[in-house]
Structure formats: C-alpha cells, structure tokens
Amino acid sequence: MDNSKELTRFAIDFVMTQGACVAGIATTDTLAGGPPSTDLQYVLPGAKSAVTFAVPLDAEKIERYLSKQEHAGHQEDNVRTNLLATGIAVGLATYLDQHGYPSFAVAANAVYRKDTPGGMLDFMPDISHRYLAVRSGVGWFGLSGNVITKTHGAAVILGSVVTTAELEPTEPLPPEERYCDECKLCMASCLSGLMHKKDRTTVTIGGIEFSYSKRRTYHRCDLVCGGFTGLAKNGKWSTWSPGRFAIPQKEEEFLPALRKAIMSSWGRPEIEGGFHHPAMPGHRKLNFTCGNCQLVCHPDREERKRRHKLLTKSGVVVQMADGSLKAVSHEIAERHLAEMSPEQRACYEEV
Numbered sequence: 001m002d003n004s005k006e007l008t009r010f011a012i013d014f015v016m017t018q019g020a021c022v023a024g025i026a027t028t029d030t031l032a033g034g035p036p037s038t039d040l041q042y043v044l045p046g047a048k049s050a051v052t053f054a055v056p057l058d059a060e061k062i063e064r065y066l067s068k069q070e071h072a073g074h075q076e077d078n079v080r081t082n083l084l085a086t087g088i089a090v091g092l093a094t095y096l097d098q099h100g101y102p103s104f105a106v107a108a109n110a111v112y113r114k115d116t117p118g119g120m121l122d123f124m125p126d127i128s129h130r131y132l133a134v135r136s137g138v139g140w141f142g143l144s145g146n147v148i149t150k151t152h153g154a155a156v157i158l159g160s161v162v163t164t165a166e167l168e169p170t171e172p173l174p175p176e177e178r179y180c181d182e183c184k185l186c187m188a189s190c191l192s193g194l195m196h197k198k199d200r201t202t203v204t205i206g207g208i209e210f211s212y213s214k215r216r217t218y219h220r221c222d223l224v225c226g227g228f229t230g231l232a233k234n235g236k237w238s239t240w241s242p243g244r245f246a247i248p249q250k251e252e253e254f255l256p257a258l259r260k261a262i263m264s265s266w267g268r269p270e271i272e273g274g275f276h277h278p279a280m281p282g283h284r285k286l287n288f289t290c291g292n293c294q295l296v297c298h299p300d301r302e303e304r305k306r307r308h309k310l311l312t313k314s315g316v317v318v319q320m321a322d323g324s325l326k327a328v329s330h331e332i333a334e335r336h337l338a339e340m341s342p343e344q345r346a347c348y349e350e351v
Helices: 004-017 059-066 072-098 129-136 219-225 251-265 301-312 330-338
Strands: 022-027 049-056 103-106 156-163 195-205 208-215 316-319 325-328
Touching: 004 022, 004 049, 004 072, 004 156, 022 129, 049 072, 049 129, 059 072, 059 301, 072 103, 072 156, 129 156, 129 195, 129 208, 219 251, 316 330, 325 330
Parallel strands: none
Antiparallel strands: 022 049, 049 156, 103 156, 195 208, 316 325
16 A cells, blocks of 8 residues: 555545544644644654544433433443544554554543653643644534534544554645534533633644634643532532532632642542543542533534533532432532531532
C-alpha cells in the first residue's frame, strides 16, 4: 500500500469498520502553526500524518443518566468507549507499523505531558484529539469547546493515530455543516462555571481559525466533574455527585476548595464501578458524575432542550449507606443529610 490515496482510504476504513462514526486525516502541513499539542513530532519523530476518529456514546444510556434513572449504564459505556477508541488506535498503529510505517496510538484520554511547568496537573495532552478533529473535519468546536459531530453531537469519544505514513488530509467541515447556534445549554448544564460567558479562545491551525468559549481554571471541572460536589445554586437539581460543598466564584479559591473536598469525600462509602485517573491521589477511583455539557449537546436543538430539561428536573442525588446513589427531591435530600451524624455529613457538605 504505497499509494497515499489507497493508504488513506484504508486507514479511514479501518477505524470506521471497528466502530468509529466519522474519521479524518491531518498532516504536519495542515497542523502548521497550531498549539503545541498539535505537534505530531512530540510523540513520534518523523511523523507526517494523523488519523483522528470519533466513537459514539450510547444515546439511550445518556438519557437514563441525565434523567437520573441509572448511573452505572452510562458510566460503563463511557469507560468502555474510551477503551474501545484507544484499542482502535492501537490496532491501526500496529497494522501500519507491520507494513513499514512506524506509528503511535494516542490514548483516548487521561494522558498528560509531564514537561510543562505544573507537570501532569496542567492537564496538557500529549496530542490534542480536539484540535486534530476540527482541522480534519471530524467535527467542529461547539461553544463549550467540545468537538461536535454532525451525527452524534458532542456525545463521542475521540481517538487518534500518529504515523510516519504520508496520508492525504481531509478538509474541515464547511460552515453549513457546523450546527452550533450558541444556544448556551452547555453553559446552563455546567455547575462549575468552566466556560467563560464572554471571552473566547481562538487558535489558528494550518491557516484556519477555530474558536470556542475560554476555559477558566480546570480545577472547576476537577471539583464538579471529579464528583466532589455538584448541587445547583437553586438546590433543586444536581449532578450525580452526592456532595454539596460550595462552588467558589473566584479562581484563586478553587485549589484550596478542591483539596478540602477531596479529603472530606474519602469518608464516603465506595460507589460500585468507577475508574482510575492518574491525577487522583492514593490511586483511588473516580466516578462519572457530570459531563453534562457534552451529553446535552445534540445536533437537533429541540433534543438539546429536552435533554437539558431531563437534567434539571431529575432531582438531587444522595448516597445510601451501601454506597449506592439515588435521585430524590431536594426536600428529601435535606432530610437525608439532617439524619446523618456530623461526621458522616461532613463527607458531603460543610458542617
């Protein structure tokens, strides 16, 4: 397979056959001038191209998750879809390598550079799937900064393979195929305030500009998406987290609040399932409790509205003594906490 067109067709067919819903190709030329995480040479000296693809999450399990009917289904699907995306990347990289094209499979998630000022805690990826995805036409940036695809919205997991093979680049999506109308339901679904309401981040990759809401400190996402807290300001709905520690407004207050919430949460019963994350102290497991900005974002605006309504009308999550999670009304949640001992209650909120 020395012909670049044939090899490009093969690479895309490989990932699509294994479960991707869309795929594209970026090259060192089309990524020129991009942020550091678009530098393919960082993971593979001599790299010339990258194959990026999206694997969809299960829509039925997303619905049950947002409506607080079931937590485990979407969590298991999310974990396994990440593993599937990584596995597809390994499969293609191995195949290309066997045919004389050294290649590198980029993990779907949770791999961060260690040579930045803050090391792993800067959460800078080795290679950014998002940047490669928008430049190659896999999707486009929604207001949230999530990559949105034409068929499945933002509810996808991205994967990439960096290779020395000279593949033919695919084009970014044309304007008429970018469905984001800045409905701001992603912001309305995010309790952490990660997305700046006015400021934007703009990057130029291969001569093309891409823009999305500026992200504030990632400690906001750590605190809420990490499951340490998750109660809305009105107290009537929450993420899947049973925690209700205050979500600070000022950036400088987030790291101390995060550290305190993490330590306090260690007294909670263990939730079944979960996953390991390299940034979690003590090799403890985390659980998916949010991701709402990604999950509400659907190509159809009415579906977005419906999903957001499911989320905000789904009640407040509390944790039972056996570790299980249950959605109840905010009145029942208050009584549930009031019946705890001060020591137990301190695991969930300030006492």
